Amino acid sequence: MSKKFAIMAMVCLFCCGVLVAPALADSYKVGAVFSVTGRASFLGDPEKKTAELIADEINQKGGINGKKLELIIYDDEGDATKTNLAVKKLMTQDKVCVVIGPSLSGNSLAVVPLAEQYKIPLISCAASYKIVTDDAGKQRSWVFKVPQSDSMAVEAIFDHMKKKGIKKIAIISATDGFGKSGQSELVRLAPQYGLEIVADESYGPQDTDMTAQLTKIKGLTPQAIVNWSIGPPQVTVLRNYRDLGMTGIVFYQSHGFGSRKNIELAAGAAEGVYTPLGAVVTPEALPETHPQKKVTMEYTNQYTGKYREPVSTFGGHAWDALGLAVDALNAVGCDRAKIRDYLENKKGFVGQHGVFNFSPNDHNGLVWQDAFNMIVVKGGDWAMAD
Numbered sequence: 001m002s003k004k005f006a007i008m009a010m011v012c013l014f015c016c017g018v019l020v021a022p023a024l025a026d027s028y029k030v031g032a033v034f035s036v037t038g039r040a041s042f043l044g045d046p047e048k049k050t051a052e053l054i055a056d057e058i059n060q061k062g063g064i065n066g067k068k069l070e071l072i073i074y075d076d077e078g079d080a081t082k083t084n085l086a087v088k089k090l091m092t093q094d095k096v097c098v099v100i101g102p103s104l105s106g107n108s109l110a111v112v113p114l115a116e117q118y119k120i121p122l123i124s125c126a127a128s129y130k131i132v133t134d135d136a137g138k139q140r141s142w143v144f145k146v147p148q149s150d151s152m153a154v155e156a157i158f159d160h161m162k163k164k165g166i167k168k169i170a171i172i173s174a175t176d177g178f179g180k181s182g183q184s185e186l187v188r189l190a191p192q193y194g195l196e197i198v199a200d201e202s203y204g205p206q207d208t209d210m211t212a213q214l215t216k217i218k219g220l221t222p223q224a225i226v227n228w229s230i231g232p233p234q235v236t237v238l239r240n241y242r243d244l245g246m247t248g249i250v251f252y253q254s255h256g257f258g259s260r261k262n263i264e265l266a267a268g269a270a271e272g273v274y275t276p277l278g279a280v281v282t283p284e285a286l287p288e289t290h291p292q293k294k295v296t297m298e299y300t301n302q303y304t305g306k307y308r309e310p311v312s313t314f315g316g317h318a319w320d321a322l323g324l325a326v327d328a329l330n331a332v333g334c335d336r337a338k339i340r341d342y343l344e345n346k347k348g349f350v351g352q353h354g355v356f357n358f359s360p361n362d363h364n365g366l367v368w369q370d371a372f373n374m375i376v377v378k379g380g381d382w383a384m385a386d
Contacts, residue, residue, distance in 0.1 A: 027063075027070040028329050030055075030322065031090030033101040033111075034125070038078035039205070039231055042259055043103040046315030047125055048073055049307055050299075051100070054322050057302075064329050071322075076102060083107040084114070091118045097334040100321035101125050103314070104230075106177025108145070115142040121340045123324055125317035127153070127255065128181040132363040144343055144363045146320035147313075148278065148353060150182040150228075151189070152368035153255040156276035158193040160374045160385070161224060166250065170199035170222040172213055172237060174229035179205070182228035182254055198222050207233060211240045218246055225249055230256035235265045242269040250274070255372070258313025263377055274385055276372040278353035280316035282382050295350055316352030324349060324356070 032051055035044035055071040063069055072094050074086035083102050090096045091114060098121045102108050105128035112131065115122035124131045124145035131145050161169070169190070173183040179202070190197050198220045201213035214237070217225060225246075227237045234257055241251060253275040260281075263270045279286055283296035299319055303311045324343060332338035344363070349356040354371035358364075376385040 027068040028334050029070045029072060029094060029096040030325050030329075031087070031094060031096035031099040032071060032073045032318075032322075033076050033083055033086045033090070033099065033103075033107075034073065034318070035078040035103040035107070036073075036075035038076075040078040040104055042231060042261060042312075043125075043314045044075065044078075046259075046312050047101070047103060047318035048075075050303065050315040050318040051322050053302060053306060054319065054326070058326060064326060065333070069326065069329075072096060076107060078104060078107070080107050080110045084110055087111040087114050087122075091115075091120050096120070097329060097336060098123065098325045098339055100318065100325055103317075104177065105131065105181060109177060112140060112143055116140060119340075120336050121325075121328075121343060123321040123343070125314070125321055126178070128177060129185075129364070130181060139361060139363045142340055144324070144358065144365075146324070146351065146353060146356070146364075147317050148255060148276075148366055148368065148371045149364055150178075150254070151185045152366065152371060153276050154182065154185045154189050155368045156372040156374060157226060157252050157274070158189060158195060160274065160276075161195065161252075162193050164250070166223045167194060168196050168198055168222050169224045169226060170201070170217040170220065171197055172199075172201045172203070172210065172217065172225060172227050174205045174233055175202050176205040176229075178254075178256060179229050186226060186228065203229075203233065205229065205231070205233060208236060209240065210237050211244065214240050214244055214246065218244060218249075222249060224252060226252045226254075228254045228256075230254075232265075235262055235269075238266045238269040238273065247272070255313065260310045260312070260381065263380060263382075268380075270377045271380070273377045275375050275377075276368075277313055277375045277382070278316060278371060279373065280311060280319075280352035281313060282373065282375065282384065285384050291350055291355055292352070296352060299352060313353075320351035320353055320356070323351060 034047040076083040105126040108124040108126040108131045127147040129149040173179040199217045257275045279292040286293045328339045328342045354366045356365035374385040
């Protein structure tokens with residue numbers, strides 16, 4: 001065989017392989033990156049469990065269009081560098097159709113360029129509006145997200161404050177990506193609701209005592225305090241708040257408070273605290289006619305039945321992200337560009353956090369009035385607030 005003929009034969013084999021491979025594939029690969037361990041494990045652990053629950057159920061029912069759903073999950077341990085490496089591996093080596101996650105806003109922002117570079121859809125499980133919106137206010141082409149954005153949560157909180165006649169507030173927030181994004185939205189939207197911010201304090205995401213910041217706030221006598229953080233610090237803030245005798249000041253947490261474990265860890269200090277949360281955490285309280293009643297009850301029963309622990313907001317994020325990915329795969333197969341286009345125009349997807357209606361101008365697909373209920377901690381559990 002001549003060298004020229006051998007090269008031509010190899011080219012033909014390669015081309016045929018590329019053309020035939022998708023048709024021969026017996027699975028659809030979906031990548032996931034969650035903070036399963038580390039500082040944000042309270043997010044990633046229920047996300048991983050939920051994704052595995054859904055994948056198992058789908059495969060037991062015959063897969064997607066007769067093909068197995070192959071779920072490839074990596075743990076980024078809450079570290080942005082590890083997130084970047086994991087997402088890049090999923091996109092370049094594992095050759096996934098779509099990626100869901102990461103769990104954290106900062107980590108999601110770190111991998112946005114990868115989705116745009118490799119033209120692979122990414123459905124984030126983090127809250128910051130910046131994940132899908134660039135500095136010019138345009139939607140990022142290949143990136144979507146399922147949690148209600150921080151701006152939506154701020155509007156839900158401020159609307160509740162307005163109804164209660166609150167006008168003078170204090171802010172305390174973490175200096176990580178989630179905290180900074182929420183703080184900026186609190187400051188931006190406050191004037192629209194006639195609110196005066198008398199204090200704007202911050203703390204590090206690893207800090208273990210916020211007494212100094214809360215003491216300053218106490219001296220300024222606000223009517224309400226809004227804390228914006230995730231993980232242990234949001235519980236620490238509540239304990240310090242109680243120890244300082246500040247319980248006469250109304251306390252609001254962000255939607256990052258959406259786990260019953262936070263109530264338990266607060267050891268009574270969370271009683272009376274308000275937080276805007278999706279329907280997923282209180283499915284029993286929804287009327288039978290509510291559009292999310294069926295999916296939230298089914299998920300609650302499946303998750304608690306398998307894992308013997310309550311559902312959280314965060315597991316619901318994975319349910320929504322993987323559910324959208326599966327819906328797209330079922331409709332258009334593993335064509336990344338078609339998946340992107342399908343997601344961008346998807347309407348009426350009933351999820352754990354709302355009914356999603358995406359568009360070229362909205363890669364989150366939710367509105368706060370429908371995606372949030374104002375919840376109050378009552379008797380050591382969630383309850384619908386007045």
